[in-house]
Amino acid sequence: MSSDSRQPRLPAPELLISGHSACQGCGASVAMRLALKALGEQTIVVLPACCWSIIAGAFPYTSLRVPVIHSAFEAAGAVASGVRAALDITGQKNVQVLGWSGDGGTFDIGLQSLSGAVERNENVLFVCYDNEGYMNTGIQRSSATPQYAWTTTTPEKYPKETPKKNMADIMAAHKIPYAATTSVAFPDDLIFKFKKAARIQGSRFIHILSPCPPGWRIPSDQSIKVTRMATQCNVFPIYEIEAGDNYYINIEPEGVPVRDYLKAQGRFSHLSAEAIEQIQRRVDFEWERLLHKAMMKRFGE
Template identity: 60%
Template sequence: MSQMKFEIPEIELMKSGHVACPGCGASMAMRYALKALGPKTMVVIPACCWAIIDGPNPCSVNGVPVFHCAFETAAITATGIKAGLKRQGKDDISVLAWAGDGGTFDIGLQAISGAAERNEDIIYVCYDNEAYMNTGIQRSSATPWGAWTTTTPVKNPKERPKKDIVDILLAHHIPYVATASVAYPDDFIRKMQKAKSIRGMKFIHVLSPCPPGWKSQAEESVHISRLAVHSNVFPLYEVDDGYRYTISIQPKKVPVRDYLKYQGRFKHLSEEQIELIQQAADRKWDILMKKVEMGELFMQN
C-alpha cells in the first residue's frame, strides 16, 4: 500500500468554537488525546494556552470534565482527582494532566517530580510549544538553543539548550514515557491508548507547533512537526519500564536546516549556528540509539 492510511477513532469529544490560533498544534493534540481516551476522562489544565483555548466560564469545548488549576499544580491536582475517583469506586476514569512546557519544564516541575516519584496513576501530557506563548512568547526552559523569543531577542538569542524533560521523567523510574507529534496522529493515539492501559505514572511529551510564537505559517504546522521528527530534532520513541526504548517513526534524516527554515524564530541563525544545531541533533540521535541498544541488552539478560 502506497499511501499512509490513518486508523483513528471516529469519536469527537473536542468541539469547534475554541479560541486557539489558526493552525494551533495544541488544539490538534487535545483532539487526538480525547479521541484516544474516550468519554471516561477528566482533564486537569493549569495556566497555559489551553486554559484559554477551552473557552471562558461557563463554556468548555472539551466534551469531558475539565478542572482548571494553578500553574504549578497540574500533576498534584490530577493526583487528587484520581484519589477522589478511586475513593468513589470510579477507578475506570482516566485522569489527564494537560500542561504546556512552562507548567511542566519550569513551574510545575516540582509537582510532576513528586507525582512521578509516588508513581501516581495519572497520564501527564506536556504539549510543548517551546516558550510561554500564551503570555507573549517568553522563553522557557523548553525553548531550543538559538531560538528567538521576546525575552531572547535576535541580538541575544537563547544560549542554553532545551531541557531534556524525558530524561528527567525517566530518572523517576515510571512505567511509561513517550514522545509524540501532531503530524503522526495514529502514533499519538496509540501511545495515549497504551498509557490508558498502564497503571502508574505515564508521561507523554508532544511537540506542538505554535504559528505565532514560531513565526511560521499556520498551514505548515503539520509539515513542520513532521520535519522535526525526520530531522531528529524531535525523534518519536517510547520507553517502557524505564529502559526498553522503541523508536516509533524511523527518521528520514533530513537536514535540520529544512526544519528551521519554515520558522521565523530561527531566521537570524548563521550557517555555523545551524551546523551546531545539526551536530546536536545527530548527537541526540546517536545517544538515543545507544539507549535502544542498551535496552535490548537488558532484555536479553
C-alpha cells in the first residue's frame, strides 16, 4: 500500500457501533455514520419509527455512542422540539438535536409535526434519510417512492402513477434558514452540509438519498454506485436552499440518461420504453426548473 499521507477525508469520531442490524449495503447506516462524524458527540438523536429504529439496536442495546430517543412515528418533530426546549432550559445550547426520520416519517406520517416544528423555526436539524419506501416493514410504497417503482403495494399491475413528492421544496416553503439535499454517494458533500447546518440556528432540513438494496432490488455492493447515478442523471439533484428562497446547485450532473439509472435496479425492471421516456421528460423538466430557481436573483439582495 502506498504510504503517501493525504489529508484524512473523514472527521475522526466513530459514533456508529458495529454489530448493528442494518441489512448488507444499507445506505441509512452510512448516512448516520457520516452525519455523526460531522456533528460530533454533542448530539441527541430523535428517532421516530423507521429503519433506524431497528438499526439502532433492539432494547437494551444501542448502536450509537450518542443519546437516542425513540419516538412515535408521527412525533419526531414534536419530540425533537421538546428535547430542544429541555436542553435550552438547562443551558445546554451547544448540544445539537438531530431529528432523524425515514421517508415515511418525513413525507407521510411525520409531515404534520415536522411542518409544525419547522414553522416554529425550532432550533433542530431534521434529516430525512430517504430510501423511497417503507423498507423495514417489507417494501411498501410511500409518497417518496418514485413514479412506477415496484413495491409490494405497487406491483406491476397497479403501478404508482404519481411522481415523487419534492420534500426539499416543501421544507423551503416554510422559509427555514437552511434546506439541502445530499446523498451517501457524495460523502464530502454530505459532511460539508452537516457541518454547515450545525452552525446555523433555527430549523434546518437535510434530505439524504439513501439506497436500500433489498427494496431497490440491487446487489448490496451496487448500493453506492446506483445512488451516485441518481445524481449523475438528475433524478436526485444535489442542492441547497438558503432562507427558503435562494437555490444553489452543488454537484454538476454528468448527463447520464435516466435509463441507465433505472436499468440498474430491479424495482424498475418492468418499465416500458415509453415509461422510461416519460420519466426522462419529467426529470428534464424538474432539472430545468431547478436551474431556473438557482439562476433567480437572490431574495434580499
